[in-house]
Amino acid sequence: MAITRIKGGLSEPELAGLRAAVDAGRKPKVTFTAAAGQIAGRTGQVVRLDDPGASEEWVVVRFGKDELPFAPSDLELPQRKVAVPAKRATAVPAPVPAPRAEKVEQIEPPQWTPAAVEAEPSRPAAKPEPVSSVVPARPAARKSTAKKSAAPELMVTISCHDGQWSVAAHKGAKALVKSVPVRASEALKMVQLLDAPPVQAVVEEIVEAARIDAEHQAERLREELKRVEAALADLRDI
Numbered sequence: 179m180a181i182t183r184i185k186g187g188l189s190e191p192e193l194a195g196l197r198a199a200v201d202a203g204r205k206p207k208v209t210f211t212a213a214a215g216q217i218a219g220r221t222g223q224v225v226r227l228d229d230p231g232a233s234e235e236w237v238v239v240r241f242g243k244d245e246l247p248f249a250p251s252d253l254e255l256p257q258r259k260v261a262v263p264a265k266r267a268t269a270v271p272a273p274v275p276a277p278r279a280e281k282v283e284q285i286e287p288p289q290w291t292p293a294a295v296e297a298e299p300s301r302p303a304a305k306p307e308p309v310s311s312v313v314p315a316r317p318a319a320r321k322s323t324a325k326k327s328a329a330p331e332l333m334v335t336i337s338c339h340d341g342q343w344s345v346a347a348h349k350g351a352k353a354l355v356k357s358v359p360v361r362a363s364e365a366l367k368m369v370q371l372l373d374a375p376p377v378q379a380v381v382e383e384i385v386e387a388a389r390i391d392a393e394h395q396a397e398r399l400r401e402e403l404k405r406v407e408a409a410l411a412d413l414r415d416i
Contacts, residue, residue, distance in 0.1 A: 187211055187251035188237075196237075197227045207256055208239060214252040215333065216350035217241065221256060233337050244353055247337075336365055338381075341388045362388060 188196070188208075199206045205223040212218045225245055226238040235247035335346045337357075343365040347355040362385045369381045 187213070187249070188253050188255070192255055193227070193237075193250060196224050200224055200227060205240070208237075208253040209256045210248075211252055211254050214248065215348075220351075232339050235335065235337070241351060244351075246348070246353060336368060338365070338384055341384075341391070 196206055196208070205225055207221050208224055209221050210217045210219065220241070222239040222241040224237060225240050228236040228238065228247070230236045233247070234249045235252075237248050237250060237253060238245055239248050239253065331349060332354075333348045335348075337344050337346065341362075343360050343362055344357045345355065345360055345365075345368075346353070346357050366381055366385055369378050372378070
């Protein structure tokens with residue numbers, strides 16, 4: 179029974195679909211949310227769905243070689259990838275070569291007589307204007323400023339199944355202690371150290387119900403013992 183939970187995760191229809199898939203013999207994939215800690219974004223396979231009324235972590239997921247229980251808020255369905263068409267490359271026009279200046283053959287001017295009219299001065303050949311091509315610079319790639327969510331270094335879970343209490347510990351995705359049985363009184367002491375009255379009330383209710391059931395069972399055993407002793411005494415008198 180984990181103490182801290184984050185809203186979100188699998189919805190009721192999604193959980194119903196996962197249960198139907200597991201009952202059909204399949205192992206559907208799920209993705210770990212930020213509430214799962216260091217394994218956020220990784221995927222696993224659902225192998226079993228336990229009773230949601232027994233514990234908040236009732237969706238058993240196979241991750242690597244381990245099968246660990248998780249809460250619905252720790253999981254979500256994998257998002258489908260949408261194909262994005264690749265951008266077409268823009269052709270860059272090649273630079274146009276400057277026209278070559280034609281070689282002009284020099285002709286010696288004729289000999290003019292004094293009465294001749296002065297020759298018109300030759301005009302300088304027009305220089306070809308240079309042609310340049312400008313290639314737009316690619317924008318610099320933006321640096322990702324997203325920060326990874328900090329995962330808890332240690333998570334300790336107190337669980338109760340069919341009146342049996344146990345404690346498990348995980349460091350990220352690694353299970354330090356899978357399940358260690360503890361007595362109900364010890365579990366109650368652990369919860370009383372927390373400043374969480376609603377959780378304490380639930381634990382006390384579970385312990386009280388277990389105590390009443392144990393008293394009834396002990397009373398039945400006493401009655402059964404009396405009947406067996408009476409039958410044994412009758413057999414001894416024969």
